[in-house]
Amino acid sequence: MTDGSADGRITELLRSWEEPVLDRWIELVGGSVRGRITEPELRSELTELYGLVQRAFDGDDTAAGELRAALAEISRARARHGFSPSETAIGVFALKQALYERIRTTRDQRAYGDLIDFSAYVDELGLATFETYAATREQVIANQAEELMELSTPVVKLWDGILGVPLVGTLDSARTQVVMETLLQTLVDTRSRFAVIDITGVAAVDTEVAQHLMKTVMAARLMGTQCVISGIRPQIAQTIVTLGIEFGDIVTKASMADALAYALDRSGVRVTGGPED
Numbered sequence: 554m555t556d557g558s559a560d561g562r563i564t565e566l567l568r569s570w571e572e573p574v575l576d577r578w579i580e581l582v583g584g585s586v587r588g589r590i591t592e593p594e595l596r597s598e599l600t601e602l603y604g605l606v607q608r609a610f611d612g613d614d615t616a617a618g619e620l621r622a623a624l625a626e627i628s629r630a631r632a633r634h635g636f637s638p639s640e641t642a643i644g645v646f647a648l649k650q651a652l653y654e655r656i657r658t659t660r661d662q663r664a665y666g667d668l669i670d671f672s673a674y675v676d677e678l679g680l681a682t683f684e685t686y687a688a689t690r691e692q693v694i695a696n697q698a699e700e701l702m703e704l705s706t707p708v709v710k711l712w713d714g715i716l717g718v719p720l721v722g723t724l725d726s727a728r729t730q731v732v733m734e735t736l737l738q739t740l741v742d743t744r745s746r747f748a749v750i751d752i753t754g755v756a757a758v759d760t761e762v763a764q765h766l767m768k769t770v771m772a773a774r775l776m777g778t779q780c781v782i783s784g785i786r787p788q789i790a791q792t793i794v795t796l797g798i799e800f801g802d803i804v805t806k807a808s809m810a811d812a813l814a815y816a817l818d819r820s821g822v823r824v825t826g827g828p829e830d
Contacts, residue, residue, distance in 0.1 A: 642686075646675065711816075712820075715747045715748070715817070716748040718749065720750065746777070746778060747816035750770070751784045758793060782804070783808055
């Protein structure tokens with residue numbers, strides 16, 4: 554900020570009215586967050602900001618940097634804890650209202666004019682706060698999407714040396730990459746010889762999905778693991794034939810049970826206790 558007379562008067566008003574303006578600011582912000590922050594925590598937070606605002610608006614560059622850093626950290630914390638954009642922004646903009654209400658009670662006409670520059674400064678801080686909040690929320694959403702994708706692509710142990718990869722939903726490039734990475738890492742950990750990729754829950758299989766599956770199978774094959782694709786329902790089989798999709802020498806089975814039986818047989822395991830035994 555510059556050291557103009559208007560700035561100096563606003564700074565003086567902030568100092569002389571610190572208690573009532575700060576109390577009103579805390580009241581306004583406290584109402585917007587609806588008790589999600591305790592009053593002592595909010596008072597400590599806004600008291601620090603109030604002091605930084607005074608110094609920064611008076612031309613203290615160090616305080617200006619500290620103020621922006623503090624607001625950025627508050628914005629990130631609000632975003633991570635699920636506060637709305639308006640709940641975050643009011644924490645800054647309410648300072649203007651608190652000061653305006655105090656000026657109105659004094660009927661100081663000169664102070665009304667001085668308030669314009671201060672309002673513009675607070676608006677600038679509020680915009681920076683919102684930008685930080687938005688960036689943090691985008692990162693939070695991206696992290697959650699990645700976690701959900703990982704949860705939706707589990708690799709489970711069906712038998713010694715046999716893994717199962719049940720897929721549900723849409724299989725796109727990003728998800729296939731997660732499937733491949735998870736499967737290959739599990740193969741390293743377990744040294745499994747077979748992997749059953751079950752697509753019973755995959756809504757549709759087209760050329761792109763088939764290519765994704767084949768890439769995963771080839772990657773596993775390079776690790777010394779044979780993949781079996783199961784869950785090819787009649788409708789899916791008809792689509793595959795219509796599109797002319799070729800799985801080559803990849804073994805396919807109608808169900809995961811059939812695929813597991815195949816893998817067990819190739820592993821030399823004979824399961825007894827069935828109805829025919």
